Amino acid sequence: MRRLPPRALLAVCAAALVPALASCGLLSDSANAEGPALSAPVGVTAQAGSATSVHVMWNRPTSTARVERYEVYRGGKLVRKLPAERHMVDVTGLRAKTRYAFTVRARGTDGSLGPASARVTVTTPASLARDRTAPTRPTGLRGTVDGGRAVSLEWRRATDHKGVVSYDIYQGSAKIHSVGGKETRALVTGLRPDTAYVFSVRARDAADNTSEASGTVRLRTARGKAETGRGTAPSGFEASTRRAKGAYYIDLAWTPPRTGGEVPAYQVFLDGREATTVAWGESAPTGSATYGFYIGKKARETHRVKLRAQLPDGTWGAFSAERTVVTGED
Template sequence: MMHRTCFAAQAALWVGAIGALGCSSASTAEGDGNLGNSGSELLAGTDYEAEDGVCQGTVDSNHTGYSGRGFCNTNNAVGAYVEWTVSAAAAGPSSLAIRYANGTTTDRPATISVNGAVVANAQPFPGTGAWTTWELQTINANLVAGSNKIRVASNTANGTANLDKLTVDAPRDTQAPTTPQNLRATDVTSNTIALAWNASTDNVGVVAYDIYHDGNKISEAAGNATTKTLTGLQPKTEYRLTVFARDAAGNVSATSNSVPVTTSPTSDTEPPTAPGNLKASDVTNNSVKLAWTASTDNVGVTGYDVYSGGGVIVTNVQGTQATITGLAANTDYSFTVKAKDAGNNVSGASNAVSVRTGNVPPGGGVPKTITQLSSGWTIPWGLAWLPDGSAIITERESFNVYTLTPSGTKKQVGKVPNAVGTTGEGGLMGIAVDPNWSSNHHIYVMHSASEGNRIARMTFDGNALSDYKVLIQGIKKSKYHNGGRLKFGPDGYLYATAGDAQTQSLAQDKNSPNGKILRFKTDGTPAPGNPFGTLVYSYGHRNPQGLAWDSAGRLWESELGDGSQDELNLITAGANYGWPTCEGNCNVSGMTNPKKTWSTGEASPSGLAIVNDVAYMAALKGKRLWRIPLSGTSAGTPTAYYVNTYGRLRTVEKVPGQSLLWLSTTNSDFNGKEPAGSDKIFKITIE
């Protein structure tokens, strides 16, 4: 992609507010929002390299200054050409910029055609002074929606100039489909759910419907379908289903209504017998080997689950032994095992076996004591530190902001205006305190609003919030994948995580703020040194969550995967972290692998903190706190604390100047299913 800080169409869309890429400034505290309403905009130029098209000649690299892997040196003949296949999401006028070099003084004119129709006859390609001097020839032409063939063909026996690439500013469809309505289950069996919904409409056309269970896509249907039968499901299991419509440009509708459906039992209602003779051996400081005698079943055992702390810690073990890793040192554990069959019938528990893990691992950084600091919270999300040592904390669904002192005194100090929920993971999320607090008393929040996700600034006088001002708006929101973390880095600039908003293609689109880590000044404009001159600092993220810096100033990030692997990443400016091509590790050139991965059942990470170069990662679905020692750019062996003890863990933050963490739960959300006011905040001493 070709990247520009601002371009005409974007400026038109972001008049009156700082746009997603930091192109203009707000004239009012509220901001004017998106003013474009045509359903299309001119996309910043997409590059098509000559060597990736049809080159009637040779692909050479003997002259410097080209982009990509080389340039096309066409044959010296009339009609010698380069042809590109260009995709346009919508029909309309486009700009075609051809980068070329001509090291002679002789013009090398060419005929330019689009889909066989001539749009420029004998277009000049005059000398550029040297074969290493590259210039642009730009024309306008109409493209059709879908695939287009663009050809540059020589008019003379000299052939064309050396052609490097074609940059196309094509119309882009930016109008999302309407919301699918009336999602319903029409039939349910033990392993299938038949769904139906009312069709969405779109200005160009719906190409697919994406079906989600909570935040994970589990299936899709064709754009002309309004039904889908989900197969391969577990019996006696609740699925919380929603449907999104998607068009060819990747625009995604708002979510349908949510439908909770529980699959039926099978005809087999007889559970397996309980596993017997559970024994533990080979106990280390972070692992233990378990073995048991097999269960029996009238149909057949399909696997075993290992329990500890009142919940499952390892699922679907095949065979009759398992090595449990990631345990905390110097800690007592009790384990049981249960068998299950194809009908999702679960046996009784085996005998319990208790062990105590070994000594503290080298390097220390072990959570020593945990104490409840405060209760009565409902989805506490963001936490930042005020100069007096107290914390300022957001609640996601109420949009309230509180202070909490080290002694546990809680006080509401305001509510963020213009915040809205997304019936999922959006709402009032991250919060940060200005390092220059003494001179400005500014705090910063990230929240969902009517048009998308925003970053705003407010003033806090120690008692109440005021002076709401939008800094960045129009970051796409969705029911899930909103990111939301907001922190100041050691360089004094703000960093924010923005999820892909369930539109996977945005993560690889450097012109979009979604699926990115953003870095910016306190006025909302891009920070100096950003790799693309925009707000974007890194890209290729699905749902980035925690941010923390080690002692050398390196940025680490925790990230929610899709269905298989969650990630701990070391972030560098301009790097591509792979989503949606990669989830976890992959071997794709130009994409950066994570430093550690976990199954989504073990982690589903949220907050991240670093104390003395040991990282602590809060896990939601995993219901544990992960400790990961860091050594330079490497991450060591993870160990888990508080497994199934306190429920879903959301935010973890280091107390400034102390070896102490504050940790919050998120048990009042739609996954935790606890009543409002069930969440707590703890403090943890680190040794």
């Protein structure tokens, strides 16, 4: 089985292997302060919208501490402050063909500043002088409901004489998401059950010319408090064991769910409990993914394993199929 590339950052906060939360950076410096401490915003993504802008998105921290605002940093510089109800922003005034790193921090109602989110990087495309021609509008927009909290949207590519850089997804008149110009699919999460939504898509080029809106699609999420649907689960999941240097390992292989972008992390569950989180750096696998981990030195032990993917808003999708393996058996 192909091993993970060297750029992969593995085994972040293993519940079964690293029990100390502080060692995983989950507790902020103010953990001993009165009341709950702020945690870092999750699910941070950055997508180049044009040669001079980047669309940054995130989800609220998992802690129960009250948030007054969010602060967006480019490198170590604070570039935007937004109220607690805002979870996205277009950072403008950037340079073309330049690599940028972004983090997000939450500011509490008590004035405390929470820890920085995971760092995300993005490179703006080359600028196009005197380009005033907008892309054609995306066509063929359609969507499917994926449980009570998510929908999947698909469309046909727009065209542009210089190339499409990004697609912006709108809910009504509000932009709620962006995906890369090579994508024709987006997973919209964080929705409410049994609620009607209207979506449309616009294409954007490097000069920030924006197309007319696509046609609209109307969708109603499933009733009840259903979790995100099966479309968010990794597919083709397989597990096997191998023996190396007197010990046994479990090797996993799967295909990432189609979210409209890279899946940055996966939670691996062993025998019904979270064992580890596998997080990639700047280039997460798209076509297929593999991961292997140590399980022990005893033969003929039976284990159950499954995993789930982190979605664009930082929440976790549906579980893959569960596989059973026995150490010492091929």
